[in-house]
Amino acid sequence: MGDYNEKVMDHFMNPRNVGEIEDASAVGEVGNAACGDIMKIFLKIDENGIIQDVTFKTFGCGAAIATSSIATEMIKGKHISEARELTNQAIVEALGGLPKQKIHCSVLAADAINKALDDYEGIHREEENEIICQCLGIDMKTVEHAIAHGAFTMEQVIEKTGVTTGACKGERCREKVEKLLNKYCSL
Amino acid sequence: MKVYLDNNATTPLLPEVKQEIIESLEIFGNASSKHSFGQRSREKVENSRKIIADYLNADPKEIIFTSGASEGNNLVLKGVSSCGTTCSALSCKPHIITTVIEHPSIANTARCIEGLGGDITYLKVGKDGRIDLEELKEKIRENTVLISVMWANNEIGTIQPIKDIIAIAKEKGIKVHTDAVQVFGKMPIDVKELGVDFLTFSGHKFNALKGTGGLYMRCANHICPLIHGGHQEGMLRAGTENSLGIISMGKALEINLQQKDSKRIAALRDDLEDFILKNIPNTYVNGSREHRLYNTTNISFEFIEGESLLLMLDHFGIAVSTGSACSSDSLEASPVLTALGVKEELAHSSVRFSLGPLNTQEEIDFVKEKLKFTVERLRAMSPLYNSSEM
Missing domain, CATH: 3.90.1010.10 (Sufe protein. Chain: A)
Known part of the structure; x- marks a missing residue:
C-alpha cells in the first residue's frame, strides 16, 4: 500500500x-x-x-x-x-x-x-458539540465529519458544510473552523 | 506467491497480446494517411474493428473507438441529451433514467446533465442489487430520451435484466444504453438479438491495454460527438486512432480467454466463496448470488474493516479491493453497498474478490489459508468481536 x-x-x-x-x-x-x-x-x-x-x-x-x-x-x-x-x-x-x-x-x-x-x-464530560455556525446552525460534529472525510481546506469545508455562507459571512465561525482544520490537518 | 484477485479493476495483458503489441510497435503510420505506412495501420485497426463487431454480431461501422468506457459513457449520455433526434438540453428538458449503482462515469455525467437543465431519474435497487422493472415502467415520461443501465455491476457483479429493460423501452420508443464493461469479453453478446442502441466497453478489462475502449452504436442512431475535430470514427470521435490500443483489443478478443475459461473461473470463485462462508463465521455475500458475474464475489467480514484486510492480504501478496478502486481514497462506505441496504458497518467490512483466466486452484488454496488467518488476526484486535462473542 x-x-x-x-x-x-x-x-x-x-x-x-x-x-x-x-x-x-x-x-x-x-x-x-x-x-x-x-x-x-x-x-x-x-x-x-x-x-x-x-x-x-x-x-x-x-x-x-x-x-x-x-x-x-x-x-x-x-x-x-x-x-x-x-x-x-x-x-x-x-x-x-x-x-x-x-x-x-x-x-x-x-x-x-x-x-x-x-x-x-471519574470525569464525565458532556458530549462536546458546539454550534459552530450560528447563522445556519451547523455544529462541530458536522464540520469534523467533513474534515475527516476529505475537506482539508477552508474552501472544501465551506463547500461540504456551508459554514461562512450565512448572514454574518463567516464573521463568527471562520476562526473556529480554522482551529478545527489546524487540529486535523496542520501537519 | 503473488495472487491477483482484482480483475474487475483491471486485467493483466495476455502473453499473446503482449507479443502482438511488440510486433505492432513497428507500425507507426497514421491510419488516416493514404500511403502504405498509413494503410498498414488502417488495416490493423479495421481488423480489430471486425473482430469486435463479429463478437457483438454488429456491423463494423457500428463500432466507435474511444479512450475507454468513461469516455464512451460520457459520449452517449451527453451526446443523446444534447442533440437527440427531437430535443436538446438547451431547448427542452431531456429526461434520462439510470440507476443508483452506476459507475462514476455514468453517475457524475448524469449529475452534470442535471446541472445543465436535464432531468435524471435514478432507479433504486433491491437487496439483490437488481432494479425493479415495475418502477422502470412507472418512471418513463413523455420526454424520456434514454435509459442507461449497467449490465453488470463492478463491485458486486450483479447482472441486470437487460433484455426486459430493452423490451419495456422499445414499447415506448426509448433508446437504451448499457455500460457493458464488466460483461464484455466475459460472456457472449449479440446486440441484434438484444436490440440495444448503445453499449460501452473498455480494453483493459479483457486483457488488452489501458486507455482504449469503444462504443457500439446502432446505425440508426445519431449523437453529438464529445471531441470535435477530424473525420475519424465516422466524425463521432476526432483524434488519430490509438492504433496500438485498438490492436491489443482485437487480439485479446480473438483469444477471448475469459469467456472460454468461464466454467473454470466460476468453479474457482464458488470454491473460494463456499470456503469463506463455511469456515469463517459472520461473513455475508453482498448482492444477488443467482444473477451474478461468474468471476466476482463481494463479501462482508463482520467486525473488521475492509482496508485493514486488504492491507494485510497485500502483505501476503494477495490483491483484492474494497468497494471500487475509484473510491478507495474516499472514506465513505461504498454507495453501491449502501444502495443495497447493507448496513454501514458491514459495508465498511466488505472486500471484493474478482478472478480472471490466469488464476489457478493453487492460488485459491493459498488465498483461503491466508484469508482465514488474516480475518482471525484482525478480529482478535477488534473491540466489536469480543463484545458479540458467538
Missing part, C-alpha cells in the same frame, strides 16, 4: 500491546462502526499514577491500528499527567507521517487515551 510509510506498516503488521486488561483501572472507547473506526484503550495505573500497562483493541483501517499501537507505546510507563498531554500531532510525528485523509485516526487515538483517563479520574 503506497500511502503508508514503513513505520506505519510495521505498527500495522506487528501491532504492540493488543488485547484487553481484565482488571483494568480504566477503559476509554471512541468512534463508531458506521464511521469505520472504533478504538478502545485499557489502562492499568498504579498508586503513583504511573501507567503500568496499556492495551488496545481497534476496528478500523491500517492507520487506525497503527496509531493505536504507537500511542500505547508512547504512554506506557508514563505518569497520567504526561499521558494527558499526548497530542495527535505527536502521534503522527512518531509514525513519521500519515496520509492526510488518515490524520483523523491520530485524533481518535489521542481521544481514546483521554477518555480512558477521564474514566480513571
